[in-house]
Every structure is written in C-alpha cells, then in structure tokens.
Amino acid sequence: MDYYSKTTTKLIAELGHLPGIGQKSAQRLAFHILHMPEEQVRELSSAILDARTSARFCRECCTLTDEDICPICASDKRDHKTIMVVEDTRDLVAYEKTGQYNGVYHVLQGAINPMQGINPTDIRLKELMIRLQGDVDEVILATNSTLEGEATAMYISKLLKDTGIRVTRIASGVPVGGDLEYVDEVTLLKALENRTEL
C-alpha cells in the first residue's frame, strides 16, 4: 500500500534515484518541496530541465557547457598551447577556482576503468588526440590520484611518447595544511618519493 498520495509517492521515488539520497532523505526533501511556495517549486523544476536540455559538450575541450564552445576555449586571453587533461567538469572548476591556471583544458568525461567496462574509446580521448595535432606545447595530466586516474594518465603519456609534446603529471603528496598523522600510507610514501630539494 502507498501511504502517500500518488504524486507524492512518485516524487519520493524520483528523488530517491539521485545519488546519496536514501528513502528517508527523499521523504524529507519531498515534504520540504510540498511545503515550498509554488513559485519556488516551478523555479526548481524548470532549473532541472533547463540545465539538462541545454547541456552539451564543448566542441573543443568536451566540458559540459550550454554553448557550442565554452568560455575558456573561446577566450583569447588563455594559453591554448597548454592543455590540462581532467576527468570531469568539476575538476576543471576546481582548478579554475585557484585563479592561477591560464591554459586550457580537456575534459575526458571519465577515466579508463576496465573493471567497469570503461575503455579508452569510451572517454573523450579521440577528441584530445585530434586537438594535439594542432600547436600544443604541454599536456598536463590532472586526472584523479585514484587507480583509474593514474591508469588513464599512464595510458595518455604512452600515447604521446613520440609526439615531442611535453607531458607532465600533477604532483601527489601531503595536502597543504594536512596533519601527517591523518594522511594515508600511500600518500606518505608518494610524498617522500616526490620530495624536492630546498
């Protein structure tokens, strides 16, 4: 038996499909929405649909955008000869927030993960290779420091071996402000291995 009205039951089910939202949270959110002013609910409902329907991948870097070409790729203030390769748009945003990177990006929209059936052809690697036929000085591999991210970085660096393009990988190590006590062993060893002269 459904304890809630049909439309509420449907709403709880739809919210419950979202990642990290369990049955209880879905109920809580649904009731919050039912008590919100209708105008606000319209805003939320159309924001969801608008974002999705206008979402496309940038023709250059494959980031999620709502334009044919994203603002970063379209900008002539950026250094288009330096391409930072990231897994997804959120990673791009993380680097943009530093305000210090002036190159452009390439968003793979994933990482190689054979266990989950994600092969090199399933991510935006072909698009990267096409871009690299242009005038590129450096490719910075900024995939995540996970098994998949490392494998993807390794794979790309091998692909680019004889192209003459400089290929770099962002450093792994102890997070700034991090207490050694709370840092995992692999990171500690990585930080030791990548130590620099002072």
Add this chain to the structure above:
Amino acid sequence: MDYYSKTTTKLIAELGHLPGIGQKSAQRLAFHILHMPEEQVRELSSAILDARTSARFCRECCTLTDEDICPICASDKRDHKTIMVVEDTRDLVAYEKTGQYNGVYHVLQGAINPMQGINPTDIRLKELMIRLQGDVDEVILATNSTLEGEATAMYISKLLKDTGIRVTRIASGVPVGGDLEYVDEVTLLKALENRTEL
C-alpha cells in the same frame, strides 16, 4: 565569476536551497542530473512540479494529499470516533506503517513554538476543534516527544478538559530493542516514571 554555464549555475543554486544539501552536494547532484538521460530528467522535473501543484490539505484531517478528502478519512473501514493528533503527514505515515491503528488522524501541520513565533492559531487546531463537535470518543495526542510536541499536547489536553472526550498521550520510554546505556537521561526517567505493573 561563474565557473559553470548559466543553466548549471542556476541548477546548483536551486538544489542548494533544499534542506541538508550544501554547495558540494548540490554540485554533485547537478552533474548527476546533467549526465542523466533527458527522459529521466523530464520525469524528475515534472514529478516535482506535479506533486506540488496537486498538493492540498485534506478537508477533514488536514494531511497533505492530492484529493479533496484523503483515503483514510474517506474510508468507512476506519473508526472515525478515534482521532490521533500528529504534527505532520510523515508522522501519520509512521503510524500507518504499523498497520495496527484503525482510527483516523488529525494533522496539525506543525507544533506550538512561541520562540519561533508559531502560535496555536498557526497550526490546524481550529480544524480539530470543529471536528470534535461531532461524535468523537477519544483523542490520542501523538505529537513528538520534544519540547514543542509536549507543549502542544498539553495545550490541546487543556482545551478538551471539559468536553467529556477521552484524551490520551502516547507513552514515552525506552525504545524497543534500545540499549539502556545509549538512552538519554530524560528518557530513562520518563520510562521509570511511566513503569507498569507486571
């Protein structure tokens, strides 16, 4: 500067207004939505709006429903002379799930909370008093076991003092299966106070 496209920024902002969803979660949810099949996103978007636009309060018990009168109030299998008073529709559902309660409900849509400016006139008390002019044997006060819930129960029990209607309050005590060690002092004292003969 906005790091995301306009529609994505708007979506993140809208999701971030929901309770328990911070900036990071909103970003994560937004990107999940951007990667969902468009058909699913349409379902989610319209589930939100449909639930809200069809939401109304039951003419009898004031629960949230999408009909003029909710299925429980409309049922002739329920005992309409016993009314359980709860704070909101989720509390009603909690008791419905037990499958053992056969009376009807009255949903106050809140609890008295003078600190937050919620006075007796701000909850569905007037509607309860009107119902009680009919043929009612018992009012079970099942507001939450919080300061506000207790105050509301107390307030209602005083209102009904001389009506001849039986007024009861659900028991407070140690949760079934609860380990005494983890139960708070107030609950322990309440459980002692309300002990029953064996």
